[in-house]
Amino acid sequence: MTNYIVGVTGGIGCGKTTLMQCFADLGIQAVDADIVARQVVMPGTPCLQAIQQQFGSDILLQNGELDRAALRQRVFSHSADKAWLEQLLHPAIRQALLQQLAQLTSPYALLVAPLLLENGLNTYVNRVLVIDLPEPLQLQRAMARDNASEQQIRAIMAAQISRQDRLAAADDIVHNDTSIAALQTQVARLHTFYLQQAGLTP
Template identity: 45%
Template sequence: MSNLIIGLTGGVASGKSELTRRFEALGVHVADADVVAREVVAPGQPALAAIVREFGAGVLQADGQLDRRQLRERIFADPAARQALEAITHPAIRASLERQCREAPGPYAIAAVPLLAEAGGRAGYPWLDRILVVDAPEAIQHARLVRRDGTDDQLARRMIEAQASRAERLAIADDVVANDGDPSHLDAMVAQLHADYIALAAAHRPG
């Protein structure tokens, strides 16, 4: 059972995956919101049944799986539909993330939440003990999207602008990792944070 839960976030192409891989290599359990978002809408899950009630059986594929593409098109065309979907899925995602982190082995666990700032930061996730932001200048995010994903300039710009600003993410941070250079420099920073979090978890232990 972990005694400390760290929320990890960052903008698109900021280096969240680079960071989580390093924490996982140190034996830290990472609960990924993107993975959980798929799990909570699997066949048989209450959230999927609620989606069908809200949007109709047409959002299901023949095999009973959620037709993500069709639903995505609907919610981007209709802000009210998007809000309705988020009202169903977000509580389920948050509950699953918290449960996974609290049940995780080791002194602390990480909840990787890409849109943590957009979800209200600690107000949206009050069970987080600290928030770690991986930060990169927007010019570097843009260059990584173009180089790594083959994204064109305009789409890369829209992807960055669609998220919370860099300043908004930094405003909710307790800890910041600057990822504006070679990824190898992350090793020492993660090692230091790991040591800090173990010490915090020991101080945080009930009783």
């Protein structure tokens, strides 16, 4: 089991997946909260059954999987539904994250979560690493990646913690506004530091 956990976060489009790959190339394992969030609502899970009971079968796709777009639309405009869904999913996601982290074996591990700070997941990590971009570039990259409108991306950004607050909560910051090579250089430096930190843990 890995004893030293680095929490990774950043706004939409900042490059968390690319950052995770840079660490993976160095042999560091990660748990991705976005993937776990999808796993806890797979067909046959208690969470999906509860969602179906609450919102009806039209919240499912024909193959029995959750229609995430329909659910997002439903809860975005109904605060009571959103609160109900969060109460159901957050504990389930948290439990699954911790179980998966406990199975990792690299010298230290990453917990990657867009809402690391908002959902209090930073209480489970030793350090917080923020990947950062100037907001105009963040907007541009997220729109291109998700093929989404500026309005949609701005709404997601508004729902996340502000860039200023995120940076204030960071122990370490990686700047992703130039090249992959520049990102890899920053990661290599942090990797050495994290290995030292992990070596100091009993």
